[in-house]
Amino acid sequence: MKNTGLLTGGLLLNQNLSAIQPGADPVKIAVVGCGDRGTGIMNILNGMPDQFRITGLLPYAMCSISG
């Protein structure tokens, strides 16, 4: 039993971290890069409306950044 508690610690810790603070606003977040990874991230963020609100996008453009 002692070790059972230890080994569920990872799950419990992460569940605690997921608790939303009362009154906390979503973080206004912008995504730089809209390739496979960027759009995958946007999909995840869309499922976390209490934590994040996407307010800006920069599609990947090599020429705009390389300078």
Next chain:
Amino acid sequence: MLDFRLTAAQKLVKPGSVKIYTDYRKLIDDKQVEAIIVAVPLYLHYAVAADVIRSGKHLYLEKTMTYAIDQALELVSLMHGRSNQVLQVGHQYRYSPLYYRVKEMINKGYLGKVTQVDCRWDRNGNWRRPVPDPSLERAINWRMYKEYSGGLAAELLSHQIDFINWVFDTHPQEFFATGGIDVFKDGRETYDNVQLMLRYPDLGLIGNFGAMCGNAHDGYLFKIKGTLGTVSLLTDQGMFYPEKKLLKEKGTVDGVTGATRIVWNKEGGTPILPEATKDGTWYAFNDFYQKILHNELPDSNVFTGARTAISVHLGNQALYSKKICNWDNSYKIG
């Protein structure tokens, strides 16, 4: 400009709800934006990340943290004195309940002395993206070119390298590697068949990190082997395989798994968690939010990100120079 990328991204947000930028500096200057996610090709990480850091905004920087060693050290330097600013690097295993539990198991000694790690990230395909116009080849398939990418090691194996660094609070000292363009001789520069052998002499540990584009049988494989047992991981589920001598001590095995009733598969393994975990990115962003809220240092931060980035770069140096490389203890990471 890759307009089709913008079109795809715009489908993921409500019309009119976001500003679209063509210059990242203007996005950074937008006072409404509180945090920025950087998911650009690897060679651009440093330039964008450095400007975000200087702006004072929170930053989620995709892995691998930087393209080059000096850039990793420079980001560490730039973050000095910025304790109110969160920089999280996208090594998401540090947030997965499964990988967190495996770290606990190893740190508690349940695997005994760990001496070998076997990792693979294989596919049977060219790892290319479709190119609508030949002029966009390098912009879209940047992973194929050394000028932009660290290849399979940076894009895939860095996750597993980072996990080992995290579990043992260490980094490799010696880097051996081999590889080549062995399957897809299509003009690419980064190898499609790589094997990195990393040595952690203080731990008596060898890490084998391999990836290829010519066989998908193993796909993703991550095995951590100790004197008392083996952990075998996928990204979202894992099994524990005790060594025979551990099976003789039933109570110990019960403790390791934590299950009320041990269920063994045909190969003599038992699940580490009862259910598969979510996509690791979800856990990582959940923690990013909490760290912003509470102004805390993320588990995957600029220091750990630098350690892993340097590990990847030294692995790639060994790979492409065909020489043994060593960690330089003068690296100032903090």
